[in-house]
Amino acid sequence: MANDDIVARIEANPKYHELVRKRSSYSIIMSILMIIAYYGYILLIAFNKEWLGTPLAPGMVTTIGIPLGVGVIVFTIAITNVYVRKANSDFDDMSAEVIREANQK
Amino acid sequence: MISQSMRNALLLATGVLAAGAVFAAGADLGNTTKQATNWVAIAMFAIFVAVTLGITKWAAARTKSAADFYTAGGGITGFQNGLAIAGDYMSAASFLGISGLVFANGFDGLIFSIGWLVGWPVITFLMAERLRNLGKFTFADVAAYRFSQVPMRSFAATGSLVVVAFYMIAQMVGAGQLIKVLFGLEYTFAVVIVGVLMMCYVLFGGMTATTWVQIIKAIMLLTGATFMALAVLFQFGFNPEALFAKAVEVHSKHQAIMAPGALIKDPVSAISVGMALMFGTAGLPHILMRFFTVPSAKEARKSVGWATTWIGYFYILTFIIGFGAIVMLTQDPAAYYVPKMVDGVQAVGADGKPVWDGLRGGGNMAAIHLANAVGGNVFLGFISAVAFATILAVVAGLTLSGASAVSHDLYATVFKHGNADSTSELRVSKITTVCLGIVAVFLGIAFEKENVAYMVMLAFAIACSANFPVLFMSVLWKDCTTKGAVAGGVVGLVASVGLTVLSASVWEAVLKNPKGSAWFPYSSPALFSMTAAFLVIYLVSKMDNSEQAKRERALYPAQKVRSETGVGAATASGH
Numbered sequence: 049m050a051n052d053d054i055v056a057r058i059e060a061n062p063k064y065h066e067l068v069r070k071r072s073s074y075s076i077i078m079s080i081l082m083i084i085a086y087y088g089y090i091l092l093i094a095f096n097k098e099w100l101g102t103p104l105a106p107g108m109v110t111t112i113g114i115p116l117g118v119g120v121i122v123f124t125i126a127i128t129n130v131y132v133r134k135a136n137s138d139f140d141d142m143s144a145e146v147i148r149e150a151n152q153k
Numbered sequence: 154m155i156s157q158s159m160r161n162a163l164l165l166a167t168g169v170l171a172a173g174a175v176f177a178a179g180a181d182l183g184n185t186t187k188q189a190t191n192w193v194a195i196a197m198f199a200i201f202v203a204v205t206l207g208i209t210k211w212a213a214a215r216t217k218s219a220a221d222f223y224t225a226g227g228g229i230t231g232f233q234n235g236l237a238i239a240g241d242y243m244s245a246a247s248f249l250g251i252s253g254l255v256f257a258n259g260f261d262g263l264i265f266s267i268g269w270l271v272g273w274p275v276i277t278f279l280m281a282e283r284l285r286n287l288g289k290f291t292f293a294d295v296a297a298y299r300f301s302q303v304p305m306r307s308f309a310a311t312g313s314l315v316v317v318a319f320y321m322i323a324q325m326v327g328a329g330q331l332i333k334v335l336f337g338l339e340y341t342f343a344v345v346i347v348g349v350l351m352m353c354y355v356l357f358g359g360m361t362a363t364t365w366v367q368i369i370k371a372i373m374l375l376t377g378a379t380f381m382a383l384a385v386l387f388q389f390g391f392n393p394e395a396l397f398a399k400a401v402e403v404h405s406k407h408q409a410i411m412a413p414g415a416l417i418k419d420p421v422s423a424i425s426v427g428m429a430l431m432f433g434t435a436g437l438p439h440i441l442m443r444f445f446t447v448p449s450a451k452e453a454r455k456s457v458g459w460a461t462t463w464i465g466y467f468y469i470l471t472f473i474i475g476f477g478a479i480v481m482l483t484q485d486p487a488a489y490y491v492p493k494m495v496d497g498v499q500a501v502g503a504d505g506k507p508v509w510d511g512l513r514g515g516g517n518m519a520a521i522h523l524a525n526a527v528g529g530n531v532f533l534g535f536i537s538a539v540a541f542a543t544i545l546a547v548v549a550g551l552t553l554s555g556a557s558a559v560s561h562d563l564y565a566t567v568f569k570h571g572n573a574d575s576t577s578e579l580r581v582s583k584i585t586t587v588c589l590g591i592v593a594v595f596l597g598i599a600f601e602k603e604n605v606a607y608m609v610m611l612a613f614a615i616a617c618s619a620n621f622p623v624l625f626m627s628v629l630w631k632d633c634t635t636k637g638a639v640a641g642g643v644v645g646l647v648a649s650v651g652l653t654v655l656s657a658s659v660w661e662a663v664l665k666n667p668k669g670s671a672w673f674p675y676s677s678p679a680l681f682s683m684t685a686a687f688l689v690i691y692l693v694s695k696m697d698n699s700e701q702a703k704r705e706r707a708l709y710p711a712q713k714v715r716s717e718t719g720v721g722a723a724t725a726s727g728h
Contacts, residue, residue, distance in 0.1 A: 051721050055714045068717050075278035082278075083431075086271045090427055093264060093413045094420040101260075101412025109401045110394050111411045117263040118469060121270060125465040128274045132458035135282070136451050143718050150720070 057150040067142045071135065078131050082124065089120050188514055190337035193534030194541075198336070201369075201542050202350060208365045212358030219575040222359035222582055223290040223557050224445045229364055231452035235459020238443050240367030241550045242269075242434075242460070243374055243467050245327055245543040246609065249517040251468065255475020256482075256512075256519035259400070259410025262475050264417065266468035268427060272434025273461040280435050281457045282450035283628050283716040291554075292441040292620065293562045296627050299708035300635040301701065302571070306562040308639050312619045312646060313438035313558035316612045317551045318596075320437075323608040324551070325597030328544040334514035335521065335537035343541075344597035351549045352590035355556065356583055360446060363549045370546040373539045375463060378470040381520070381536075384527035385477030393473075400479040410479070422676040429613045429679035436616030436624065439554035450719050471520070478519035481526045482512070489513055489522045548593065556585040607658040610677060614653060618645035618682035626690045628716060631709040634702040637694025645686030652678030 058064045092100060093113075100113030216222055229237070247269060255262030288294040293309030325344055332343030354362045389395040397411060404410050417423045434440065444453045482489045490509035492499040500508040512518050524536035560582035565573040573581075623642040626633045653659055655673040660666050694702070715721050 052711075054720055055711045058714050058718060058720065059710055064714070064718070068713070071717070079275060079278045082271060082274045086267065086431065087424065087427060089267065090264075090417065090423045091420060093417045094423050097413045103411075108394060109398045109408065109411055111260075113260060113413060114263070114393075114397075114411065117260075117267060118472075120267050121465045121469055124267075124270050124274055125462050128277050128461040129458045131274070131277055132454045135454055140451060147718055147720055 054147075054150045058146055061146055061149060063142065063149070064146045067139065067146060070142075071139050074134065074139075075131065078127055082127060085120055085123055089116065092116075187333040187339075188335075188337045191335065191534060191537060193530055194537035195336050195338075195534075197534045197538035198541055201373075201538055205350075205362075205366050205369065206353065208369075209354050209358035209362040212361035212365065215361055216357070216359040219290070219561070219578045219582070221361065222579055223442070223553075223561065225360040225364055227446060227448050229446040229452075231447055231455025232459055233364070233368060234443055234447050234452070234456035236371045236463065237364045237367040237446075238440060238456060238460035239463035239467070240371035240374075240543075240546055241440060241443065242464055243371065243543065244324070244547050245331060245540045246323070248374065248378070248467075248471060248543065249331075249520055249540060251471045252475040252478065252520040252523075253517040255472055256478045257516055258414050258416070259404070259406070259476070259479075260412055261414050261416035263472055264413060266471060268430040270461070270465050270468055271427075272431045273457060273464065275431055276435045276440075277454065277457040277461065279625070279629075280441075281444055281453045282719075284441060284444040285447065285450045285453035286716045286719045286722045287628065287712065288445055290442075290445055290561045291557050292438060292624060293558070293566075296620075296624050296638070297566075298627065299705050299712050300627065300638060301705075302566050304635055304639045306566045308623070308642050309620070310558040310562040310567075312436075312615065312623075312642065313562075314555055315646065315650075316436070316438055316616050316620065317555040317558075319608045319612040319615070320439075321548060321551050321555075321593050322596050322600050323605050323612070324544050324548050325593055326600050326603070326605045328541065328548075329597055329601060331541055331544065334518060335541055340601055341598060344594050347545050347548055348590045348594035348597070350545055351552055351593075352586060354549045355553050355586045355590075360553060363546075363553050364443075364446060366546045366549055370539070370542050371463065373535075374543060375467060375470075377524070377532075377536050377539050378467060378474060380532075381477065381523055381527055382470045382473040385473055385481070385523075388481075396473075396476055396480065400476050403483045404479050419675070421680065425675050425677040425680035426610075428683060429610065429617050429677045431617075432621045432683065433613030433615075433617035433679070436620030437612070438558065438616075438620070439550040441620075441624075442550075442554045442557065450722070474520050474523060477527075478523040482519070482522050485526070489526075552586055552589045552593070555589050556582045559585040604663050606662065607653060607656075610658070611650070611653045614649040614677055614679050614682065615646060617679050618649040618686050619643075622683060622686040622690055626687070626694075628712075630694075631713075632694050632706055633690060634694045634697045634699075634705050636697045636699075636702070637690045637692075640693040641686045641688075641690030644689045645682050648682035648685050649678045652682060 100116070101111050104110050104112060104115070215226070220226055251262050251266050254265055284292065284295055287298050291309070291313070293306050293313070296309050297305035325347060328347045329340035329343045332338045333340055354366055385396065386393075389399070401408050401411060444456065447453050447456055486509045489512060491511060491513055493508040493510045494500070502508045512522060514521070521533065521536060521540070525533040560578050564581045565571065565578045619642045622645055623638045626641070627638055652673045655671060656675065656678070657671040660671040661668055
């Protein structure tokens, strides 16, 4: 199958390995950030409920935990879309180049 | 008599909402009491049914091959698929359950909704494009890519069907409970309506109809929830502090609703539940299947980007809706609350004011009552119809993924060894759809009086302990072998079900053993069962030195090239 040749040529192309390395480290870093944000929040609740229940300012009813919690939601949306944008532009360009080179030879 | 049964229903509903339980339970709809027949809601729902059946007719003309049936021919755009995924995920339980939890406990509802959202980035970063590049119709295509087909497909189909079954029972029972309060109709009636309509969508319109039902429902739910949240915020000049201040003033728990309560008991349960939600989402067959409906990895990524955005936005809305309900429903207690009766008359508190019990129809009705408070009877009808349509759409998605597991994985690959033609595969999917529809109706009726609170969480626990580790290791670890993957997956499946049975939510709540006798003390088995699955996959694969294992490892580089670049991936149409 001609497909096997293309796969072999892609495997031999250092640009392919660079793409995999870059994209993997990018997604691993993003995953770690997400895990820190979520488990950080959960562990804060488990170990320090009082602090999260402190009002933002004297006389207010809104507590520190509310903007932090909404912040985790907004962070989740943001980090997902940052990755999608980056992968759909830079990484896909690299990927397209690798495939083009494999088809040319 | 009536007040007694109402009291029981309320006790059940509030019992389910009692913080700790609900985190383990996964926003259950609890038991409900039948209300007066709501013709506006029924009419609104009838319109939804008419429109969606019209779409099904249109979709039926385009559903000719197995590819059309499973993946809508791969012709769905990223934006459309994002809405459909959001539609799959925003269930009636999350809309009514989370807003009800906020209504009862305030802050804790926020913790809950965050948990349901954090699985999405994980899917985006690790799974979405690889799924799209390696798979065709089901996640088993991906898991079994370089492995021995029969054992892998058998395992993956089992994992899919078990998850679908538990998720489905929870939805069917929820539908029956909801129709009593929303439309004032009988439980059995709801279960049959859902079963029949869902069968029509899937049978005739396949993935195309199912996707559009999800999209329409997602738009209706997002529009309705946005209107309610805006109406609440408008009253307070778009100042959340003013809303919270009023809620703290009128809520019986006062300032306590602004701080975390009893939802998170111990750190181990917190982490374990967090893992089930975070990684379980990436193992739900009806969600994973959606990645094959788009033409490319680029669109698959866009899908999750949009899905995460809509779902996160929706959870912020439910938080506002819950607080809005606290404030606005107490302004007219006679309309929304059940009077607390003592010796046949309403009790009067020390302050001379009448005393009220819980909400009419149960604690999960906060959002529904708020719809009436901000938009009157017509809007109430709209939101009720949306809530019911939501269940219908989710059940359709589940059925489709169950049917594809049977026809594509079991029939075409395990029994026919890949020699089934598209026509016969399609016929098997349709027969399976009818069977699943009948089974769903039967289970819905059988479980009417049962406590199903644990079932959605169990579905997530199985998805994260059986499906996710197998999928993850087969795609990302070169040394993984068939033996390792199947052994680890089976261990994860057995451990997650076994530990759930031994936990308080089944051992005490369902099997009626004495309180405190549960052998497994935590809210979710995920931390242990998922770790065990990964460990077994690792160890068994490492020890596997058979010729087959060597061949499977040798296939990894080619699989990786395809998963990373999409070279050779199934194309949009014309399979």
